[in-house]
Amino acid sequence: MTLNIRRRMPPFWFPAADRWARRRPLLQQLLAAEQPTVLALQEVMPGPSRQIRDMLGAAYASVGTGRSAGGGGERCELHYDRRRLHLLDSRFWWLSEHPERPGSRSFGNPLPRFVVQGHFSDRGTGARFHVLVTHLDPFSAPSRRASAQLLHRVVADLPDPVILLGDFNAGTGSPAHRHLVDGRVLADALEVSTRQVGADCSTFTRYGSPTSTGPRLDWILVSPGLQVESAGVNALRLGGAAVSDHEPVHAVLNLGPKHSAHPEGGPSWKR
Helix, strand or coil: CEEECCCCCCCCCCCHHHCHHHHHHHHHHHHHHHCCCEEEEEEECHHHHHHHHHHHCCCEEEEEEECCCCCCCCEEEEEEECCCEEEEEEEEEECCCCCCCCCCCCCCCCCCCEEEEEEEEECCCCCEEEEEEEECCCCCHHHHHHHHHHHHHHHHCCCCCEEEEEECCCCCCCHHHHHHCCCCCCEEHHHHCCCEEEECCCCECCCCCCCCCCCCCEEEEECCCCEEEEEEECCCCECCECCCCECCEEEEEECCCCCCCCCCCCCHHHC
8 A cells, every 4th residue: 555644734824634633543544444564655754653653553563764864854654564574674765866875866856755665575475575665756757757767777676576656746647657667667556457446536636526637646566477456546535534635545466376465355445
């Protein structure tokens, strides 16, 4: 599951639907219902980060960092169910001409953009795979294109299957999407899934009603060898309210012949 949770903003600048105090219990309900094996989050500030770890409970662990050189500020995070997955290693790198330099900027983006990467093994099957979460620049199309090219190069060199999740701030017909989704290195889970479920809608609805007229900015991309059993946009409304200005995106993946995802019928968003 991937979700841009929307960073907490000053309440006097934004409408009531945007307020973290209102959305926090909605996110808690969502996570309690879905319990995703891997959860990729964007726009996480330190306070909400601690709250989300409490929501998920002791069965989950996480890896993440902020975008600044010292690891502060707005974060990307991977949370994972450690009953199911073992974290082999992790790294943080920046979408710039100097990826190993924390806080570095290139490509015209005004703020640092980065990747949180984890290498996992499935405790049940032994299958190994990489998970990457990122949040591309919303202001600069050249930055998104260059970042997508760098991501493609990195993913192409990884030895195990890859799952790339995040808010890409670009639609599915954009240059960034075309650079990444080439059918050889990565495929779009929604486009190759055996079964599409959930809402046929934009992932950037800004707390409004689900609509198919907006862009799908939030993607789950996978190595073509991974079977996507189902994928979809979860346009969840709890008491008429949205968890974020973005919609969650989910996918159920088959990592290998011994793997059986959600044997008891799948998560609630599929039903």
